[in-house]
Amino acid sequence: MKTIQVELAEKRYPIHIGSGLFEKLPQFLEGIGWGRERRLMLVADSHVSPLYAERVLKPLEQAGFTVGQITHPAGEESKSLHTLERLVEDCIRFGLDRSGAVLALGGGVTGDLAGFLAASYMRGIPFIQLPTTLLAHDSSVGGKVGVNHPLGKNMIGAFHQPAMVVFDTDVLKTLPEREILSGCAEVVKHALIWDASFADWLMEHHRQLMALEPEVTAEAIERGCRVKAAVVSQDEKESGIRAILNYGHTIGHALESVSGYGAFTHGEAVAVGMAGAALLGEALGTATEVFPFTRELLAAFRLPTHLSPVWAEEELLAAMKRDKKAKKGAYTFVLPTGIGSVVLQHGVEEAAIREVLARLRGGESR
Ligand SMILES: NC(=O)c1ccc[n+]([C@@H]2O[C@H](COP(=O)([O-])OP(=O)(O)OC[C@H]3O[C@@H](n4cnc5c(N)ncnc54)[C@H](O)[C@@H]3O)[C@@H](O)[C@H]2O)c1
Ligand SMILES: [Zn+2]
Structure with missing residues (x-):
């Protein structure tokens, strides 16, 4: 134990x-x-x-x-x-x-x-x-x-x-397989926002985790909980740093909202969101070359990193604006600064988000 x-x-x-x-x-x-x-x-x-x-x-x-x-x-x-x-x-x-x-x-x-x-x-x-x-x-x-x-x-x-x-x-x-993979997305999130060595470890052990091999599963849960506990202990009521736990959730929640909760598991939507955040970070210059590793890690867990054209851009943007984290109508994103570190960015330009949504739809992210 x-x-x-x-x-x-x-x-x-x-x-x-x-x-x-x-x-x-x-x-x-x-x-x-x-x-x-x-x-x-x-x-x-x-x-x-x-x-x-x-x-x-x-x-x-x-x-x-x-x-x-x-x-x-x-x-x-x-x-x-x-x-x-x-x-x-x-x-x-x-x-x-x-x-x-x-x-x-x-x-x-x-x-x-x-x-x-x-x-x-x-x-x-x-x-x-x-x-x-x-x-x-x-x-x-x-x-x-x-x-x-x-x-x-x-x-x-x-x-x-x-x-x-x-x-x-x-x-x-x-647990149904899709729910296991959905949980893997939040494990990946904890690694990507906080701990590059955890991200590498997940890449090495993804098969064992997806198969719920007991030792690996317990370690993944422990390391994920440690990240969550560390962040929450610094900012219990989310006046600052706790918001980084929403990595991938701006686009993820929007996708869940427009698809009517159920088309995607929470983890699937967050996976697409993390791919989007990685692309956005690269576009805005907060990080370089985080997208290829992010995509590879998510794909290893059979999680989606692209967006079907079914989900209309205007609706996604409207949903992002309604997000609880949005301040005065501006878009707020958690963006990568590298693998294992992120930054909270307010006032992200709509044009940059549109660009990322287009790239998520294109072959680029597949
Ligand atoms: N409070 C927070 O900080 C926080 C963080 C992340 C997500 N959430 C919330 O968590 C919810 C999603 O959680 P979830 O993915 O666990 O969904 P869930 O609780 O609906 O569980 C997913 C499915 O698995 C079934 N299930 C659960 N345990 C099982 C088991 N051991 N064996 C077989 N079936 C089992 C459930 O009945 C359900 O059908 C969302 O509402 C989300 O908003 C909250
Ligand atoms: Zn979540």
Whole structure:
């Protein structure tokens, strides 16, 4: 087992990564001082619940904890106020009070939704992240929780740090292949923004990671979490450097938005976005020759680096302008300064973005 501590100004919490960890949950709870008087509510989606809820419930119940259970429909649509209201109702009926806590068992959808439930229920109760997707090595760390509004993704939310993250890597075995690759995109992102040696290591080990070879998978998750933890500990509420975690997300979110959430996995959209950011960085002179390596690394993970002409340029640009990070209508991008380092750039000219979108459509990026 590997353990990373997330160090924040007023709080620190552990991330445990390894095989068979759900069995050890009672010890982990003890480790953070949680006693049996604390009622727990386990939240999972309709795919994850039948697969893994028992694995979490059993050891806890055997250790004398009282655990309720809620299952919400799988899919991004569940990250909604409507689902949240239902969850709140179930918590009230279960008798969860301010001494209770939430266990978020699932991918980023459940983590964000159940995390926001914890942030808002009775003005905030603690929660634990139990990630079950590779992508969730990213979403479970850092305390951003929330739901979508029909007019925009993640429009309603909070910063609410988990009390602990327990990543039992055994659960990844049942993950659909496309979801594994989607998670690889965020692993690649963490390497590209922070750690060139991690990027080289990923290039060397991409096959083992895609095949979920246990040692390599645990190391990739650990190194990805270390990057996330390092960035978040410097800027918990995103007043500055934390924005670099959005590398590839300006174009990525726009693509998700115009394609109607579902045509692309989050990781696929971010992969196209990272290819675009690399091209844009080269065009604007923040970096040279980052695109070939970026494309090669993404392609190794069978992630897309080009844009189909189906997605109209005007719509993509309009979506980028609506991005939460956009300031006063100007385009904001995280741009590479090399492999393993990036810079936040405000006021990027529209002409440069149009040029990059055209190059992403052309044969150049294939
Ligand atoms: N809070 C953050 O910092 C942050 C960061 C990145 C992404 N996100 C959010 O994360 C969400 C995407 O997360 P995701 O890709 O994990 O999606 P997800 O939670 O929808 O999981 C993807 C699919 O895999 C299924 N699944 C999950 N675990 C499984 C397992 N072990 N075996 C079989 N099937 C399994 C799910 O039911 C779902 O169908 C988005 O809503 C995004 O906005 C949040
Ligand atoms: Zn992301």
